[in-house]
Amino acid sequence: MYVRALPTTDVNRNTEWFTYPGVWTTYILILFFSWLLVLSVFHCSPGIAWTIVHLAHFTVTYHSFHWKKGTPFGDDQGVYNRLTWWEQIDNGKQLTRNRKFLTVVPVVLYLIASHTTDYQHPMLFLNTLAVFVMVVAKFPHMHKVRIFGINGDQ
Amino acid sequence: MITIPYLTAVSTYFSYGLLFAFGQLRDYSRLLFDWWRTNNLQGYAPICLAHEDFYIRRLYHRIQDCFGRPISSAPDAWVDVVERVSNDNNKTLKRTTKTSRCLNLGSYNYLGFGSFDEYCTPRVIESLKKFSASTCSSRVDAGTTSVHAELEECVAKYVGQPAAIVCGMGYATNSAIIPVLIGKGGLIISDSLNHTSIVNGARGSGATIRVFQHNTPSHLEKVLKEQIAEGQPRTHRPWKKIIVVVEGIYSMEGEICHLPEIVSICKKYKAYVYLDEAHSIGAIGKTGRGVCELLGVDTADIDIMMGTFTKSFGSCGGYIAGSKDLIQYLKHHCPAHLYATSISTPSAQQIISAIQVILGEDGSNRGAQKLARIRENSNFFRAELQKMGFEVLGDNDSPVMPIMLYNPAKIPAFSRECLRENLAVVVVGFPATPLLLARARICISASHSREDLIKALQVISKAGDLTGIKYFPAAPKKQDEEKNGIKLD
16 A cells, blocks of 8 residues: 655645645544543543543644744754744645645544533533634634734744 | 555654654653753853754754764775764763774765775875865965866866866855855745755845755746746746756755756746756766766756765865856855865865776776776666665666665664664655655765675665565565575575
């Protein structure tokens, strides 16, 4: 089972890995396996496990996509130091396939988490808050917007 | 075109995810730990931004012993690699006095000029005694000797252009010349896998940079059409100048550029062609004149030919060859010529002697033999590796062959296993290559004998089995024996 990897035109080494085949599958598999892990470690109901996965996913992806700025290496001389990873991918172009996929995943996770917990509080409240923040952060209008200067540059 | 098994792609992403997660955990625990310790550097700004350093600290340092290995002999077919020890898990490495004699598959020693040569070395020593090691001056002050003038003529004649200018450092040739050739209002279209020196030169020039898909002339045409139609950003005025930058052999892929198509497209749209022949000059082509000779492109069609002397000529420095007007302009404006120290005279003599050997002007046919041997060696090695089931990149005739590793854990595993068996290979990972596509890069030399290559193949096959990098099915073993009577694997 082979796939062909076409070389991309993305010069930003921080984001170009996302254009190669296999990323989406890996992302979904990591979510699935972390659900299994949570289930086996905490001995909780599937709904609580999905809620935990959803909230952990929110924390990790918010921090890495929308909070951390710049690139983890110094070769590009800091040209991306003011942009978060979300603003860097696809060279800043909005509404590409990758961005649409990354917007859909938290929503699907939210639906699964709410369904398996039967829409009970307080899980519903936390899940809704998380998905709201996630989806709003990914809007095209929020490109390079820093509300109240949070996470702005010094 | 790289073909990856799907499972390998998924597992590679997962491995990198795990490595990044552990790196972040360690960073956070370091942050907590340092909270309690007093910091006697209050008020000082940090030397480097914490996030910029992340990859080096948390991923590169863990496998640091695979990179930057010091050697203690000339980079010939066999080389003495200094052994290093680490007491703090590879954060720092100390050299020991022990060395191991390893087969050298990492040096760019394409024609074997990297060690004592019976024609070149006596002449270099003479030149060292006459002119001393350094000219101690820039070219325009007092740094041009008769050897420098002879070198520039020799290079221009060899490459097939009217004139040439020589710089003391190959990287600096690109990064200092490109800003002189083009500025704001110009457009540089460069191949997506161009070397960092070109990227730095292009960024330093202030021109707009656009990238086209690696070695794809149709995409280059699309980009050219779009850019010419749009014009400069915001003002939409026509571009002042368009330069297309390509390389002869791409050092990480071993692929040869599709030069005839690219040159014809550039002629059609009136763009200049800048050809970087760092790895291809002296290594391919019937008389070693590089990719133009190999692919039958007239050198008059290429506006700027650049190359380095570090790979095939066993020296240092780089050159730019072009029309007389271009070289005259560069001599008046290029900072590497005006301010940088000129190339050391013995090194220049080494280049002249190496070119004379290649062209047969030393009275023997060693040059032609070397060229034939490197071609034979490269084709033999590549064919055997592919038969064993490795994924090897690069075209036929190219002396650079990367073997794909993919997984980040296989990078140090392959490298250390080869070193244990006395084989010195260079492994490359992110960010020099894309994240997914880590590789071990083999450089074949004309000074490798057939026995050396067979030993190397045995070691690589064993290391490949241990690390599981034979991604393709091996070719079925033939019933008849090999010509030299030695069965492989």
